[in-house]
Amino acid sequence: MRILIKNCNLISMSEKRKKYEEAIDVLIDNGKIKKIDKNLNQQNCDKVIDATNKVVMPGLINTHTHIPMSIFRDTLDGYGLQEWLNDKIWPMEDKLNEGDIYYASLLSCIEMIKSGTTCFNDQYFMTDSIIKATLETGLRIHCTRTLMDINGDGEEKFKELEELINKYAKYNDNVKINVGIHSLYTCTKQCVEKAVELAKKYNLYIHMHFAENSKELEDIKELHNTNAPIDLLQEYFKDMDLVLAHCVKIKPEEMNKLKNLNLSVEHCPVSNLKLGCGIANIKDFIENGINVSIGTDGQGSGNNLDMFSSMAYTALLQKGINEDARLLPAYDVIKMATVNGAKALKMDDKIGSIEVGKQADLIVIDLETEMTEPINDIFSNIIYNVKANNVVTTIVNGRIVMEDREIKGINEKDIYKKCTSIIKRLA
Amino acid sequence: MRILIKNCNLISMSEKRKKYEEAIDVLIDNGKIKKIDKNLNQQNCDKVIDATNKVVMPGLINTHTHIPMSIFRDTLDGYGLQEWLNDKIWPMEDKLNEGDIYYASLLSCIEMIKSGTTCFNDQYFMTDSIIKATLETGLRIHCTRTLMDINGDGEEKFKELEELINKYAKYNDNVKINVGIHSLYTCTKQCVEKAVELAKKYNLYIHMHFAENSKELEDIKELHNTNAPIDLLQEYFKDMDLVLAHCVKIKPEEMNKLKNLNLSVEHCPVSNLKLGCGIANIKDFIENGINVSIGTDGQGSGNNLDMFSSMAYTALLQKGINEDARLLPAYDVIKMATVNGAKALKMDDKIGSIEVGKQADLIVIDLETEMTEPINDIFSNIIYNVKANNVVTTIVNGRIVMEDREIKGINEKDIYKKCTSIIKRLA
Numbered sequence: 001m002r003i004l005i006k007n008c009n010l011i012s013m014s015e016k017r018k019k020y021e022e023a024i025d026v027l028i029d030n031g032k033i034k035k036i037d038k039n040l041n042q043q044n045c046d047k048v049i050d051a052t053n054k055v056v057m058p059g060l061i062n063t064h065t066h067i068p069m070s071i072f073r074d075t076l077d078g079y080g081l082q083e084w085l086n087d088k089i090w091p092m093e094d095k096l097n098e099g100d101i102y103y104a105s106l107l108s109c110i111e112m113i114k115s116g117t118t119c120f121n122d123q124y125f126m127t128d129s130i131i132k133a134t135l136e137t138g139l140r141i142h143c144t145r146t147l148m149d150i151n152g153d154g155e156e157k158f159k160e161l162e163e164l165i166n167k168y169a170k171y172n173d174n175v176k177i178n179v180g181i182h183s184l185y186t187c188t189k190q191c192v193e194k195a196v197e198l199a200k201k202y203n204l205y206i207h208m209h210f211a212e213n214s215k216e217l218e219d220i221k222e223l224h225n226t227n228a229p230i231d232l233l234q235e236y237f238k239d240m241d242l243v244l245a246h247c248v249k250i251k252p253e254e255m256n257k258l259k260n261l262n263l264s265v266e267h268c269p270v271s272n273l274k275l276g277c278g279i280a281n282i283k284d285f286i287e288n289g290i291n292v293s294i295g296t297d298g299q300g301s302g303n304n305l306d307m308f309s310s311m312a313y314t315a316l317l318q319k320g321i322n323e324d325a326r327l328l329p330a331y332d333v334i335k336m337a338t339v340n341g342a343k344a345l346k347m348d349d350k351i352g353s354i355e356v357g358k359q360a361d362l363i364v365i366d367l368e369t370e371m372t373e374p375i376n377d378i379f380s381n382i383i384y385n386v387k388a389n390n391v392v393t394t395i396v397n398g399r400i401v402m403e404d405r406e407i408k409g410i411n412e413k414d415i416y417k418k419c420t421s422i423i424k425r426l427a
Numbered sequence: 428m429r430i431l432i433k434n435c436n437l438i439s440m441s442e443k444r445k446k447y448e449e450a451i452d453v454l455i456d457n458g459k460i461k462k463i464d465k466n467l468n469q470q471n472c473d474k475v476i477d478a479t480n481k482v483v484m485p486g487l488i489n490t491h492t493h494i495p496m497s498i499f500r501d502t503l504d505g506y507g508l509q510e511w512l513n514d515k516i517w518p519m520e521d522k523l524n525e526g527d528i529y530y531a532s533l534l535s536c537i538e539m540i541k542s543g544t545t546c547f548n549d550q551y552f553m554t555d556s557i558i559k560a561t562l563e564t565g566l567r568i569h570c571t572r573t574l575m576d577i578n579g580d581g582e583e584k585f586k587e588l589e590e591l592i593n594k595y596a597k598y599n600d601n602v603k604i605n606v607g608i609h610s611l612y613t614c615t616k617q618c619v620e621k622a623v624e625l626a627k628k629y630n631l632y633i634h635m636h637f638a639e640n641s642k643e644l645e646d647i648k649e650l651h652n653t654n655a656p657i658d659l660l661q662e663y664f665k666d667m668d669l670v671l672a673h674c675v676k677i678k679p680e681e682m683n684k685l686k687n688l689n690l691s692v693e694h695c696p697v698s699n700l701k702l703g704c705g706i707a708n709i710k711d712f713i714e715n716g717i718n719v720s721i722g723t724d725g726q727g728s729g730n731n732l733d734m735f736s737s738m739a740y741t742a743l744l745q746k747g748i749n750e751d752a753r754l755l756p757a758y759d760v761i762k763m764a765t766v767n768g769a770k771a772l773k774m775d776d777k778i779g780s781i782e783v784g785k786q787a788d789l790i791v792i793d794l795e796t797e798m799t800e801p802i803n804d805i806f807s808n809i810i811y812n813v814k815a816n817n818v819v820t821t822i823v824n825g826r827i828v829m830e831d832r833e834i835k836g837i838n839e840k841d842i843y844k845k846c847t848s849i850i851k852r853l854a
Contacts, residue, residue, distance in 0.1 A: 273747030
């Protein structure tokens with residue numbers, strides 16, 4: 001399929017191009033960006049999208065999700081984290097079946113498509129059903145079968161993950177499996193070592209929660225018999241590609257222990273606030289040259305999968321806690337949600353920016369709205385004022401998955417009803 | 428005009444009613460709530476609004492704005508506060524004329540109506556043009572002519588304010604003038620005392636910025652020759668109704684100095700973050716029985732006038748900085764943006780909740796959307812997932828100012844163009 005996007009204002013996020021280009025065309029052919037130039041010929045195109053006055057930018061990359069948790073949206077209020085997990089979430093998760101996971105994932109995919117996300121990195125279980133839903137909607141997925149062993153059933157999880165890896169090994173770039181370790185407070189040393197072995201065997205990166213809150217660090221100390229959980233990163237994951245969600249409780253003086261790791265940090269500001277974990281000072285990571293991407297976490301803690309909201313929280317929180325309005329310019333935050341996300345997922349040669357030869361993951365945004373006018377700074381506008389509903393069209397891998405806010409082939413209200421019936425059954 | 432809202436799910440915020448009521452009707456007559464009950468008769472109604480499956484709640488009250496600053500949206504990125512004011516904002520403000528103020532205010536009114544705000548409390552100048560725009564759109568306004576005298580031209584400002592007070596003294600409840608003191612770092616003792624006199628003369632409350640950042644407190648110390656700016660509140664404003672925006676830099680141990688004041692705090696979390704001021708620990712105010720409402724501040728610092736966004740920041744920040752997920756339940760935050768706002772503006776007998784006899788300021792919200800389904804907790808849904816575009820209908824004083832997201836009689840795109848041309852001229 002050959003798609004021509006006519007006359008857009010382009011934020012390509014490519015280092016080779018200007019930061020902002022007006023009235024330019026983008027030609028997509030067979031899933032990839034073929035040409036970017038003024039006045040491209042629309043002959044032989046299957047589809048022409050008029051993007052006059054609209055902004056085209058890379059699709060957002062949400063690097064930390066648990067998408068079947070859409071059905072647990074808004075169940076946290078008034079609970080502490082442990083209480084919420086023990087009394088509400090885990091008993092319900094025990095009752096989930098493959099059909100539940102499929103529909104809950106479908107709802108999340110709709111949410112992501114309608115808020116401009118084109119790729120995400122998920123950690124959950126019954127992963128095949130998550131992938132099924134994702135592929136039906138056209139989104140790009142990185143995922144795993146989450147590993148942990150403190151409850152004793154580690155073996156089965158490893159088996160499921162290795163099956164997934166083999167099943168999708170030769171699949172196209174729309175599905176990538178990684179090795180998901182839940183955390184160092186739910187995985188023994190033996191489990192972690194086995195996970196690292198698996199990652200080495202298939203040359204995969206490791207995706208793990210780390211330093212989300214103070215309690216977690218205490219539990220790690222006990223389980224791994226250490227006084228310094230931060231040292232375990234070097235001990236267990238030397239030379240591995242490591243993607244760590246949260247990193248709220250890493251102290252400035254510990255930064256030097258992270259520098260020698262192949263590390264990306266997935267910043268999840270909304271979830272970290274909601275769970276009362278605190279605020280990660282990502283300024284420190286950035287100053288230490290560590291790649292920082294953005295995640296929403298699951299809807300149970302993160303409320304929604306809205307990356308525009310998470311970008312705004314990212315930008316605002318750092319200015320606030322460091323009492324410096326000049327920190328984290330808007331352009332840098334867009335980079336975190338696109339280029340840096342792609343880097344975290346080891347796909348920066350393929351996605352994250354709009355460049356000739358890269359895969360066509362992009363979104364079209366309408367800025368002619370009451371909350372985005374007048375436009376004084378295009379990047380600030382995107383970070384602080386654009387809402388999910390400003391996204392009009394979403395394209396993944398050269399496929400139009402939403403056009404003029406309509407997702408073809410899916411009856412959204414049916415999915416809402418299905419999800420409502422699931423949560424009613426579980427509760 | 429007689430309007431019947433049929434079959435809504437009601438969050439009335441009235442202490443006399445249940446927190447949430449399903450499938451109920453609300454009858455509005457001549458600007459006021461006439462009846463709330465099941466199956467009301469629709470005979471003799473001029474208009475019936477079917478609100479099946481939709482939520483009706485009080486219109487949001489934005490207690491701190493500078494609405495002509497819509498045109499300065501997104502001008503802050505990369506600047507420090509003082510630099511931004513000195514180099515960008517003040518030179519542009521000097522060139523503003525009444526027409527600019529009118530159109531810039533109109534844009535803000537559109538923004539507020541479309542995001543569910545029905546009443547706001549503004550501080551700026553050329554206030555007559557702000558009121559003109561507001562009344563044309565149907566919103567309810569509290570406002571002032573901001574007073575300050577360190578630049579020497581205090582007299583003229585007092586004259587303008589007293590004229591405003593007299594002009595609108597006998598006006599209906601849609602326009603209320605208060606005494607706006609810019610701040611204690613821009614007003615001498617003499618200016619403050621004169622403002623207090625004026626407030627006493629007309630029995631008005633005082634609206635002032637206070638303790639927004641550390642630099643301000645240093646400047647107050649110098650100008651007012653004191654070591655404790657907090658003590659000036661008691662000294663200057665004893666027995667006055669006082670509404671203070673920001674209050675970021677008030678320490679826990681200073682709380683006891685606030686208790687004897689007739690004080691409301693206007694929490695502006697987004698602006699406070701964006702300007703690098705910090706995060707007000709409003710938990711402390713609430714625990715000390717101080718009324719806390721929510722404001723967006725102007726778009727220059729606050730990005731937009733989206734009260735749904737500011738409610739979410741309010742709820743999330745307190746949990747995050749206090750590391751306690753149980754703090755500030757969603758219902759309490761809705762209260763801050765409705766009932767507490769009305770209290771701050773001394774109008775809690777007339778607005779802030781949906782009760783028989785109160786003025787009909789209310790909004791209709793659609794929750795059947797990808798980011799709000801499934802609905803596990805209605806109050807959390809409203810705080811964390813509802814976006815401006817979920818508001819379908821806005822009613823102020825019994826007048827439908829927006830229906831199905833359409834504001835009748837205003838060409839929104841013309842206003843955007845007008846505002847763009849203003850900022851181009853000023854820059």
